[in-house]
Amino acid sequence: MTAPRPQATDDLSILTVRLASPRGFCAGVERAIRTVEDTLSQYGRPVFVRHEIVHNVHVVSRLAAMGAVFVESLDEVPSDRPVVFSAHGAPISAHQKADSRHLVKIDATCPLVLKVHNQTRRHIAAGRHVILIGHAGHPEVIGTMGQAPDGGSITLIETEDEASKVSLPDAPLAYVTQTTLSVDETRGIIDVLKSRFPDIAGPAKEDICYATSNRQAAVKATAPGTDLFVVIGSETSSNSVRLVETALAAGSAKAVLTDGADSFDWSLCDAARSIGVSAGASAPEELVEAFLTTLAKKRPIKIESVETAKENIVFKPALRLAS
Numbered sequence: 001m002t003a004p005r006p007q008a009t010d011d012l013s014i015l016t017v018r019l020a021s022p023r024g025f026c027a028g029v030e031r032a033i034r035t036v037e038d039t040l041s042q043y044g045r046p047v048f049v050r051h052e053i054v055h056n057v058h059v060v061s062r063l064a065a066m067g068a069v070f071v072e073s074l075d076e077v078p079s080d081r082p083v084v085f086s087a088h089g090a091p092i093s094a095h096q097k098a099d100s101r102h103l104v105k106i107d108a109t110c111p112l113v114l115k116v117h118n119q120t121r122r123h124i125a126a127g128r129h130v131i132l133i134g135h136a137g138h139p140e141v142i143g144t145m146g147q148a149p150d151g152g153s154i155t156l157i158e159t160e161d162e163a164s165k166v167s168l169p170d171a172p173l174a175y176v177t178q179t180t181l182s183v184d185e186t187r188g189i190i191d192v193l194k195s196r197f198p199d200i201a202g203p204a205k206e207d208i209c210y211a212t213s214n215r216q217a218a219v220k221a222t223a224p225g226t227d228l229f230v231v232i233g234s235e236t237s238s239n240s241v242r243l244v245e246t247a248l249a250a251g252s253a254k255a256v257l258t259d260g261a262d263s264f265d266w267s268l269c270d271a272a273r274s275i276g277v278s279a280g281a282s283a284p285e286e287l288v289e290a291f292l293t294t295l296a297k298k299r300p301i302k303i304e305s306v307e308t309a310k311e312n313i314v315f316k317p318a319l320r321l322a323s
């Protein structure tokens with residue numbers, strides 16, 4: 001769907017705000033946050049969480065205030081307290097370690113990440129060498145790399161250039177992808193792989209999740225012609241960073257990521273006549289509302305909604321609460 005370009009009004013003081021939809025929380029993030037809340041209500045505080053449950057500073061501090069303790073190593077989890085695994089997924093070794101310590105483990109891995117884990121394990125079991133397209137060091141990539149029992153059946157690539165040069169074992173090949181990549185860049189990488197290795201196995205569509213694709217499509221429709229594009233989300237959030245890149249590629253003059261109204265550089269809006277606004281999949285809608293409320297106190301605004309899809313996906317809870 002192509003949305004019309006922003007219609008700046010004749011009154012130069014009025015700022016046109018184009019609000020991208022869908023934006024903000026996805027089903028996997030809602031489920032993960034609820035998992036921590038449910039675990040707190042079932043087991044009391046503290047509840048330990050392996051890694052930030054989702055990549056958003058506001059969400060993490062709210063849950064920390066409720067009694068969640070975020071740790072990077074399972075060694076930091078006392079044996080008598082439950083541990084929640086984050087939405088990004090974990091390597092097999094982390095599950096084994098929690099099990100060997102008999103920890104109460106609640107897995108909030110997004111079902112769409114689990115789907116990639118399952119595909120990866122199936123390919124390896126069928127004797128294929130797996131190419132993972134993703135960003136080195138991201139927890140989801142660490143979790144997917146950790147699905148190989150010997151650690152050696154997966155090669156990570158990040159760019160088209162790497163896809164064109166990577167040397168691989170002499171074995172049947174398959175590819176999987178991180179769920180929160182740029183749709184356009186990933187398509188280019190897959191095209192290079194398919195041209196080099198015509199028999200490579202892969203998903204019918206890349207593994208980029210519905211939420212990432214929908215948010216990028218909404219930003220593509222919202223950004224053209226805007227003077228500034230504001231993505232609300234944290235620096236650690238891969239899908240939020242991709243939205244900034246998408247806005248620039250789609251024709252916004254400038255695009256920035258912000259954790260919210262409190263830390264935003266409001267001088268960026270001074271000379272703008274139209275701005276676009278979206279939020280990453282881990283950013284709560286309250287942050288968008290607070291941003292717009294603060295903006296409206298600084299300048300008169302006219303809001304245009306640009307909706308490219310409706311979402312109604314809900315995942316089953318990870319924890320069945322005892323009644």
Ligand code: SF4
Nearest residue numbers: 026028029110179209
């Ligand atoms: S961004 Fe996609 S993969 Fe990640 S939690 Fe949300 S739905 Fe799941």
